[in-house]
Amino acid sequence: MKLPSVTDRLARNRFVLDEAESHIHINQELAALTNIADALIACCPAQVYSKAEDGTILVEYAACLECGTCTTIADDAVLSWHYPRGGFGIQFREG
Secondary structure, three states: OOOOOOHHHHHHOOEEOOOOOOOOOHHHHHHHHHHHHHHHHHHHHOOOEEEEEOOOOEEEEEHOOOHHHHHHOOOOOOOOEOOOOOEEEEOOOOO
């Protein structure tokens, strides 16, 4: 029996988006001073972070796996992260 790929397994997860409140906030001024963008982009397994043409960090919080990798990379002054409000965020169906 062939096991499904990681991409296939992640596709089975359900994301309940909290459109009223993002659970990830970036202090863009401090992020620019620390050059943290490249580290966030490289380390996030869900590819939540990207960089805009002007150098600001873009956050696609709806795809967040809530693994906390970004919190180990970025200082609390640069990145504010908390679990989504109850009932929102990722709901793992498998794995």
